Amino acid sequence: MIPRLTIDLFLATADSRQSLAGLARHGALARCTLRGHDGGLAAAATHYAGAPTPQVVVVEDEGGDDLAARLDRLAEVCDPASRVLLIGGVNDIHVYRRLRDRGVSDYLPRPVSAEHVLEAIRALFHDAQAAPRGKTLAVWGARGGVGASTLAQNLAWAAGRHLREPVIYLDLDLAFGTSLLSFNLEAKQTAADALANPERLDEVLLERYLIEYDEHLRVLAAPADPGGGHAPGLDGVERLLDLARRLAALVVLDLPHQWCDWTRHLLTQADELALVATPDLPNLREVKTLRDILEPVRGQAAAARLVLNRVDAYRKTQLTAKDFAANAGLAPALTLPFDPLLFGDAANRGQMLGECAKTHRTAQALAQFAAQITGKAADTGKPAWSVAGVLQWLKA
Ligand SMILES: Nc1ncnc2c1ncn2[C@@H]1O[C@H](COP(=O)(O)OP(=O)(O)OP(=O)(O)O)[C@@H](O)[C@H]1O
Ligand SMILES: [Mg+2]
Structure with missing residues (x-):
């Protein structure tokens, strides 16, 4: 059983959404709160500019050649204690190492299954003493x-x-x-x-x-x-x-x-x-x-x-x-x-x-x-001002 965690999922592709659809009902996550969102890294960065970050963020790379920049934007608004699991399309040990250096806790190459994600979360908190305490x-x-x-x-x-x-x-x-x-x-x-x-x-x-x-x-x-x-x-x-x-x-x-x-x-x-x-x-x-x-x-x-x-x-x-x-x-x-x-x-x-x-x-x-x-920013219901948010807006 995975310890009590709040887990946000930002899934950018229909395939991943379909493969992970059963995750919310999985017995191992009975104690966890799972929240699904559409969109990948950019959507997550915009979301957390105005909302507290959970213990685990499972986020999918939506594609594009500015992965490092998008990860940095997420890191700017993410609580450093939150663990980020990134789903992406490249199965390469060098990419994996670079992502670890940028604070990603684990990298899951596509196609992902519910078992892959569960395994990765279990590995983060396998030690009872490492399980988060409120x-x-x-x-x-x-x-x-x-x-x-x-x-x-x-x-x-x-x-x-x-x-x-x-x-x-x-x-x-x-x-x-x-x-x-x-x-x-x-x-x-x-x-x-x-x-x-x-x-x-x-x-x-x-x-x-x-x-x-x-x-x-x-x-x-x-x-x-x-x-x-x-x-x-x-x-x-x-x-x-x-x-x-x-x-x-x-x-x-x-x-x-x-x-x-x-x-x-x-x-x-x-x-x-x-x-x-x-x-x-x-x-x-x-x-x-x-x-x-x-x-x-x-x-x-x-x-x-x-x-x-x-x-x-x-x-x-x-x-x-x-x-x-x-x-x-x-x-x-x-x-x-x-x-x-x-x-x-x-x-x-x-x-x-x-x-x-x-x-x-x-x-x-x-x-x-x-x-x-609680030490977490008040959720005003709308995203707070942030460089990431403004860049996103200008881009749009
Ligand atoms: N600002 C307030 N204005 C009016 N009534 C209040 C206010 N704050 C608390 N009360 C009332 O005061 C009463 C005592 O409150 P409470 O039981 O919370 O106090 P306490 O400090 O926990 O007491 P105890 O020492 O018995 O544990 C309750 O009826 C509560 O509704
Ligand atoms: Mg009392």
């Missing part, structure tokens, strides 16, 4: 009740829509987690079951515990049972996280407001950290304390992203964003107003803000923030 985002409330879980849930949903890749939301607040209510879901198994016997956990079992919320987002819910289950241990949480990262491009961790070995570990190790606070003195103190603990370990480059939430709930007495930032030594990356009608309505419906109030400014700010966190 990014992690830990969400932590500076104090209880500041809206950290609401933010984590909305970010997970918005990131899935933005990436169009699998995202997993892990509700690790085993005693008081709200995910079942917020997403209006029912769970047979929860994070408590997954963490009760972590040594038994593998990708297949975890897949069974996850509840599908939509095409992109899956949820490992918390049982919300203050009395039940064991307290999770660091090893179990690490194992759960490693498996989840193999199944998703982004894993969002909703952490309980509880300081212990595993919460501290996740706060220091997560790729991204969103720190949610309301603009008052106790929150300011907690943000400062946490910054002092985490900054030496995470470093400036991985500094927490501060989210000021419920702003203007206490308009006359709250700290201003400027004062908060100056004293906390951290500028807010996102500021969300106190809006009980908007948040209450979404909570009552069991929906995310982007579903029940898509055009609302707060929903759009959350979507933009989610796109920033």
Whole structure:
């Protein structure tokens, strides 16, 4: 079985389209997301000028004597971590070597079959350790009740829509987690079951515990049972996280407001950290304390992203964003107003803000923030300006 991957196919000839038509239904790709596009290298370069690149791009050389230039144009807009498999018409070891030098992961001479492509993808990720791991985002409330879980849930949903890749939301607040209510879901198994016997956990079992919320987002819910289950241990949480990262491009961790070995570990190790606070003195103190603990370990480059939430709930007495930032030594990356009608309505419906109030400014700010966190350019729906795009246009 090929690990979870998003694979784009740009096929330029009818023959290749016909030979690879069955690829999407192939059992070995059951975990992968496959997206087919018409056109070859030039079409791929134009497409990625305005859209995030997936882990694997299978692209066919449409012909012409400027192959190197077309490959360079693709390289300009392609994430360097993406692997490119090129289908072409020349079966020559020298061409193959030159293409490898230009960053092509593998070259498949025509005619190609589904088995050829599968073999090439398998070879890229044959080592379990080489299988791509999704990014992690830990969400932590500076104090209880500041809206950290609401933010984590909305970010997970918005990131899935933005990436169009699998995202997993892990509700690790085993005693008081709200995910079942917020997403209006029912769970047979929860994070408590997954963490009760972590040594038994593998990708297949975890897949069974996850509840599908939509095409992109899956949820490992918390049982919300203050009395039940064991307290999770660091090893179990690490194992759960490693498996989840193999199944998703982004894993969002909703952490309980509880300081212990595993919460501290996740706060220091997560790729991204969103720190949610309301603009008052106790929150300011907690943000400062946490910054002092985490900054030496995470470093400036991985500094927490501060989210000021419920702003203007206490308009006359709250700290201003400027004062908060100056004293906390951290500028807010996102500021969300106190809006009980908007948040209450979404909570009552069991929906995310982007579903029940898509055009609302707060929903759009959350979507933009989610796109920033994924580290992939926002898909504006139309190609962004690029040299490749303009050249393409002039040529046309
Ligand atoms: N900007 C906002 N305006 C109005 N209500 C909000 C806002 N953000 C969150 N809320 C509401 O605040 C309540 C608490 O939110 P949430 O459960 O996400 O907080 P939390 O920080 O995760 O709490 P806990 O410490 O219990 O885990 C929810 O009812 C949520 O809908
Ligand atoms: Mg919470």
